[in-house]
Amino acid sequence: MRHTLSVTVENEPGVLSRVVGLFSGRGFNIESLNVAPTLEEGVSQMTITTLGDEHIMEQIVKQLRKLVTVIKVVDMAEHKAVEREMVILKVNAEDTKRAEILRIVDIFRCKVVDVSPDELSIEVTGDHGKIEALINMLTRFGIKEVARTGTVAMKRALQA
Amino acid sequence: MELTGAQIFLECLKKEGVDVVFGFPGGAVIDIYDELPNYPFKHILVRHEQGAIHAADGYARATGDVGVCLVTSGPGATNTVTGIATAYMDSIPVVIFTGQVPTPLIGNDAFQEVDIVGITRPCTKHNYLVKDIKDLAYTVRQAFYLARTGRPGPVLVDLPKDIMQQKFEFKWPEDVSLRSYNPNLKPHARQIKKVAKLIEGAERPLIYAGGGVISSGAEDELTWLAKSLDIPVTATLMGLGAFPGDDPLWLGMLGMHGTYAANMAINNADLVLAIGARFDDRVTGKVSTFAPKATLVHIDIDPTSIQKNVAVHVPLVSDCKSALSALKSEMEPRLETVDWEVAHAVWVRQVQEWAETHPLRYKKSETEYIKPQRVVEKVYEISKGEAIVATEVGQNQMWAAQFYKFKRSKSFLSSGGLGTMGFGLPAALGAQMAFPDKLVVNIAGDGSIQMNIQEMMTAVCNNLPVKIVILNNGYLGMVRQWQELFYNRNYCETCMDAQPDFVKLAEAYGAAGYRVTEEKDLEPMLKEAFSNGKPTIIDVRVDPEENVYPMVPAGASLTDMLLV
Numbered sequence: 168m169r170h171t172l173s174v175t176v177e178n179e180p181g182v183l184s185r186v187v188g189l190f191s192g193r194g195f196n197i198e199s200l201n202v203a204p205t206l207e208e209g210v211s212q213m214t215i216t217t218l219g220d221e222h223i224m225e226q227i228v229k230q231l232r233k234l235v236t237v238i239k240v241v242d243m244a245e246h247k248a249v250e251r252e253m254v255i256l257k258v259n260a261e262d263t264k265r266a267e268i269l270r271i272v273d274i275f276r277c278k279v280v281d282v283s284p285d286e287l288s289i290e291v292t293g294d295h296g297k298i299e300a301l302i303n304m305l306t307r308f309g310i311k312e313v314a315r316t317g318t319v320a321m322k323r324a325l326q327a
Numbered sequence: 328m329e330l331t332g333a334q335i336f337l338e339c340l341k342k343e344g345v346d347v348v349f350g351f352p353g354g355a356v357i358d359i360y361d362e363l364p365n366y367p368f369k370h371i372l373v374r375h376e377q378g379a380i381h382a383a384d385g386y387a388r389a390t391g392d393v394g395v396c397l398v399t400s401g402p403g404a405t406n407t408v409t410g411i412a413t414a415y416m417d418s419i420p421v422v423i424f425t426g427q428v429p430t431p432l433i434g435n436d437a438f439q440e441v442d443i444v445g446i447t448r449p450c451t452k453h454n455y456l457v458k459d460i461k462d463l464a465y466t467v468r469q470a471f472y473l474a475r476t477g478r479p480g481p482v483l484v485d486l487p488k489d490i491m492q493q494k495f496e497f498k499w500p501e502d503v504s505l506r507s508y509n510p511n512l513k514p515h516a517r518q519i520k521k522v523a524k525l526i527e528g529a530e531r532p533l534i535y536a537g538g539g540v541i542s543s544g545a546e547d548e549l550t551w552l553a554k555s556l557d558i559p560v561t562a563t564l565m566g567l568g569a570f571p572g573d574d575p576l577w578l579g580m581l582g583m584h585g586t587y588a589a590n591m592a593i594n595n596a597d598l599v600l601a602i603g604a605r606f607d608d609r610v611t612g613k614v615s616t617f618a619p620k621a622t623l624v625h626i627d628i629d630p631t632s633i634q635k636n637v638a639v640h641v642p643l644v645s646d647c648k649s650a651l652s653a654l655k656s657e658m659e660p661r662l663e664t665v666d667w668e669v670a671h672a673v674w675v676r677q678v679q680e681w682a683e684t685h686p687l688r689y690k691k692s693e694t695e696y697i698k699p700q701r702v703v704e705k706v707y708e709i710s711k712g713e714a715i716v717a718t719e720v721g722q723n724q725m726w727a728a729q730f731y732k733f734k735r736s737k738s739f740l741s742s743g744g745l746g747t748m749g750f751g752l753p754a755a756l757g758a759q760m761a762f763p764d765k766l767v768v769n770i771a772g773d774g775s776i777q778m779n780i781q782e783m784m785t786a787v788c789n790n791l792p793v794k795i796v797i798l799n800n801g802y803l804g805m806v807r808q809w810q811e812l813f814y815n816r817n818y819c820e821t822c823m824d825a826q827p828d829f830v831k832l833a834e835a836y837g838a839a840g841y842r843v844t845e846e847k848d849l850e851p852m853l854k855e856a857f858s859n860g861k862p863t864i865i866d867v868r869v870d871p872e873e874n875v876y877p878m879v880p881a882g883a884s885l886t887d888m889l890l891v
Contacts, residue, residue, distance in 0.1 A: 177507060180456075185448060192449045222634070229631040235453040235473065238507040 169198070169295070170224055171216050171250055171320045174231060175239040178204060178211040182236045186213060189234065195219065195227050199252075199317030210238065214319045247323040253292045253316045255280065256302070259309035260287040268308060275301050286311065332460050332491040333358040336424070337366045339467040342499050345395050347371060347386065347760050349379040353399020355426025355439060358491040371760060371789055374781040376403050378753040380410025381779070383421045385754025387414075388740045389715055390761045391544070393474050394421040400428055401439030404485075405446065409747060411481045412450040416744025417565060418542060420479035422470045423451075429489035430458060444485050452480030457487065460495040465503075472503040477510030478629040479542050510628060514645035514653050521641055522600070522624050523657040527665070529598035529622075531674040532558045535581065535610075538565030538743070539603015539627060539647045541736040546570070548651035549602065555662060557671040559678045561589035563604050564728055565743045572732030573712070578678060579687065582610040583879045584725045587685030590877070590885040592678045593618050601625045603647040606636040607744070608881075616884040626650045687729050688891055689873070696870035697846045699723070699798040703730035706768055706796060709853050714766040715740065717755040719775030720748045722804035725875040727770040749778025752795060756782060759791040766794070766857060773799040773866075774823050783836040786862035794856055795864045797829060800871040808874045812889070833864035843867040 176182045183202060190197050198216040205212045219227060224242065231240045243250065260268050265287070272279060272289055275297065281288035291301055295318065302310065330338065336359060340348070347369045352360045363370055373379040376398045383394030394414075398407055404425040414421045428437040444456045453473050455466050463486075470482040526532060540549050540562075546569050553560045553576050560570045561581040570577055579586035581593055593599065599621040604610070606625075611617040614637055625632075625639040626647055633642040643650055689700045703726050706714070716731055717740040718724040724741055733739050740758060742750040755769040769776075776797055786793055798804075803821040810818050833840030839861045841852045849867065856863045877888040 181444065181448070184445070188448050225634060226631065233629070233631050235505065235508050 168220065168244070169216060169218055171214060171243040171248070171318055172228070172231070173241045173243060173320055174213040174215060174237060175205070176211050176213060177236040177238065178209050179236060182211070185234055185236060186215075186231065189230055190217075190227075193226070193230065195223065199315070201317040201319060214317065216318050241322070243320045243322070247326055248320050249323060250294050250318050250320040251292055252295065252298055252318045253290065254298055255288055255290050255314045256305060256310055257286055257288045257312040258305050259285065259311060261285050264308055268305070271301070271304050275304075277301065328496070329494040330497045331358065331362070332463055332486070332493050332495070333362045335460070335463050335495065335497045336467060336486065336491065337362055338497055339464055339499070340368065340395065341366060343393070343467075343471045348395045348397050349373055349382040349386070349757065350397035351376050351379055351399065351403060353403045353426060353439070355400035355403075355428060355488050356397065356486070356491070358488065359397065359486075371756070371785065373753070373785050375779065376406035377410050377749065378756075378779055378782040378785060380407040380421065380423060381413065381747075381750050381753035382757035382760070382782075383423075384410060384414045384419050385717060385740050385757030386761050387419050387421050387757075388754065389737050389758035391542070391737060392420075393471055394419070394757065395424070396421060397424045398426070399439065400426040400443070401441045404443040405441055408446060408450065411447055411483065413742050413745045413747045413750060414481040415450045415452070417742065418479050418538060419481065420474040421481045422474050423481060423483040425483060425485050427456065427485045427487040430487045431489070433487065443483065447483050450481070451483050452478075454483040454485070456485040457490055460490050460493045463490065463495070464498060465500045468500050468503055469505065473508070477508070510646075511630070511644045512628070512646040512649055514626075514643055514650040516653070518641060518643045519650070519653045519657055522643065522654060523661070525598055525622055525624065525641065526556065526658065527661060530671075531596045532556075532598040532600065532671065533592050533596035533621075534558050534560040535593065535599055535601045535604055536560060536562040536566040536569045537602065537604025538563065540566055540569040543603065543628070543647040545603070545648035545651045546736050548648060548655055551655055552651060552658070556658065556667045557675055558600075559592055559675060561585070561592060563607065563610055563743070564741060566604060567728060567739045568733035568736040571734050573734060575679070576675070578682060580728055582885070583612065583881070584729065584875050584877065585879075585885070586682070586687055586729075587877055587888060587890065588678055588682035590879070590888060591681045594620075594886050595677075596621045598622050599624065601639070602651070603627060605632045608636070611637060612879050612883055612885045616886075685890060689876075690891060692846075692870060694870070695845070697843065697849060697867060699726050699800065699869040699873055700730050701846070702796060702798055702849065702867050702869060703727055703770065705849055705853055706770070707731045709850070709857060710766050710768065714738070714768045715755075715758045715762065717741065717751040717758065717767065717769045719751040719769070719771045720746045721772050721775055722800075722808065722875050723770050723772040723775070723798045725805075726798065729875075748775035752776065752779050752793070753782045753785075755793040755795075756786055756791050759793050760789070769793055769795045771795055771797045772804060773797055773801065773826060773829075774803040777827075780832070783833065783838055783862060783864075787837040792859075792861050792863070796853075797864060797866045798869050799826075799829070799866050800869050800873065801826070802871055805875070811874070812878070813880065829864050829866040838862040838864060841865045
């Protein structure tokens, strides 16, 4: 099963390689990872999406917590969470297809961010499901390039 | 007053109460060595940096204190990696200080530059590169704190040369606090009650003790628990000595080369208390058939150890000593209500019967060869079980573990997790440094002793009278045993009959050397060697084809033992 982990770390040199090295050294899988500073000085937030059964996830979370530079690990699967990813897609868009692509852009509430005579670049933000759906819809036109941020996530304020 | 980085560093070691530093100088640490004579601790100059780290490790294992190792940058640093990994696998507290090129040169492929922090990231508990002299004292403080608290382990601090030369005010940080590091020392009260209930209800309980018992100092609590409640005890290689090896409740080591009684007991127990042990594959054999009838309780300070290899029923994250103390308080009132001797009589009789019918044994020699097990037994007899025994890795290690009855903890020093050949001699030196008056014996093989034999010189220079008993069978014996049993006797590259003359080699180093080829000479020569006051090699020619039994083939169930 796919899990999103929110990992709060000390913002110091080498912290990323400690986390990544833990995954590679123990044979765990990273699907996406992003890191950025938080509001608190010296603290960064990593969001890691990974695949694993319950046993593997337990090990991943415990091993991450064991790292001296890791402050907190939250598995979003245990919470109600907002998850988003931003993706830019460059799609083939000859004149005959353009109207249809624009309609899809509209339905998915995406944004066209670049245009050329036979291509469209589309920016989309959404959860995993929405992005997969959009990619499915656009594949038949020919997706030439994709740039993805990887998931970011945050616990919802009201937890039942 | 302002001090140089080198002085600040050495002041920190003084504050940490360091007695001895095992090291090897070089350009990147020359400023530290320049100051060293002004400080009260002893520096042991080794002959190879791997010797320094193993010696610091041996010192830590024998004393329970932190071992300290100081080496230069580049090759000096990389030469310690095997020893760091060894300490990491066995959770031994050592702090390794490596020199580094000056900060402006870092990343420029400078002479003797290596990214040692990057290299040792997966085999240290934590590591540091000190980039600012302002951080130096606090970093050293943290390194010692991390090494000795929680689940102990090696911590490396990389010290750039220019930082050692800069000047700064020395201020010792009294307190250490790391918001992200809070080892869970106290057991959960409800879990303790649960375990007490399980012990009460169990008919066939068994204690499976590991190195965590020793590193937390829980030997007394463990012994109380076993003896008061009449629970048989087995231990891992790392746990040897945690429970007296001459007690009737002691079953010997379990696992691949464990005793018949220990392996049968784990197979039949209805309750297994795993204490400070990590269910290593050399212990469990085939995981799906490990302790099949038992409720498993697992006490460990490291949450990652729990549920890693084996699904346990009652996890208990805690320092072993506090957990066992809590369990003791919980069980004490039950001493009056339950007659534990009666409650466990059938079970204890059963395990003792296993021990009697299948003791550790070996066939008497039919040839002129001395049996290696006999050598270990003799070492035990002559030392009256009071020696500190280090081992190399292989058959010598297993025979030492099987045939030397360890009465107290910290008296068996062996590379368990990593299985590092070349560990024994330098580790023995570290232990001898800590206990100059004790008999320290390294039980070695002819193969593994050659991996760090240069440390004989360190022994001689520093008057460390370690005794190296080489069980010389002319083979890389453990691999040869596997080849014999599982690889159709294809003894590919395991024959080591081309050997140095170990007696002359000892003498060349200025040590004493003895050769034993006949059993009648064994006792007198060992006695002489043990009392000559010098570093000594005793080269004992043993049966070349002797095997370690019992043996559970890798991946088989513990009950599938090959016996003598």
